[in-house]
Amino acid sequence: MDISKTIAELKTLPGFLEKVGMVLVHNGVVRATSRKGAPVATLEVKVDQDMVEQFRQEGEAMPGMFRVLVEARAGTFAPGDDLLFIVAAGDIREHVLASLTYTLTHIKAEAITKTEIAP
Numbered sequence: 001m002d003i004s005k006t007i008a009e010l011k012t013l014p015g016f017l018e019k020v021g022m023v024l025v026h027n028g029v030v031r032a033t034s035r036k037g038a039p040v041a042t043l044e045v046k047v048d049q050d051m052v053e054q055f056r057q058e059g060e061a062m063p064g065m066f067r068v069l070v071e072a073r074a075g076t077f078a079p080g081d082d083l084l085f086i087v088a089a090g091d092i093r094e095h096v097l098a099s100l101t102y103t104l105t106h107i108k109a110e111a112i113t114k115t116e117i118a119p
Contacts, residue, residue: 001071001085003027010067010089019066020089022096026104028084030077034116041119045083047074051111059088059103064095068103072112084112 003025010016010023030043052072060068069087077083084107088100 001069001082001087003085003087006069006087010069010087013067016066016089019091021091022093023087023089024096024100025088026084026086026100027082030079030081030083032079038116039119040079040116042117043077043081043083044115044117045074045077046113047072048111052107055103055106055111058106059099062090062095062099062102064091065099066090068099070103070107072107084108 007023007025010020030040032040034040049072052070056068056070059065066089067087068089069085071085073083084104086100086103086107088096088103090096090099
């Protein structure tokens with residue numbers, strides 16, 4: 001996902017100017033270490049795209065939201081590679097934060113499976 005292009009496209013949609021006061025972006029990348037500090041050479045990722053879409057729709061249906069866009073990548077990745085993009089656009093900070101948090105938390109916990117491969 002090209003973040004700048006995606007936001008520019010959002011701004012052209014009917015209703016954006018009237019309904020959007022905040023756009024938040026999440027760009028998840030592969031870390032070179034696990035949460036426990038162990039080195040990671042590659043990361044294998046599986047994504048349930050149907051679940052991702054379900055959580056995207058639920059996040060978008062939350063109060064004050066205009067759009068939630070998600071790109072979740074599957075495959076084998078190296079540290080620094082992009083894994084997950086979420087763009088949440090809505091009316092006010094509290095609504096957009098809640099929607100992004102909901103969407104991100106559920107996708108990471110329920111729709112993505114990761115296997116860290118040590119060097």
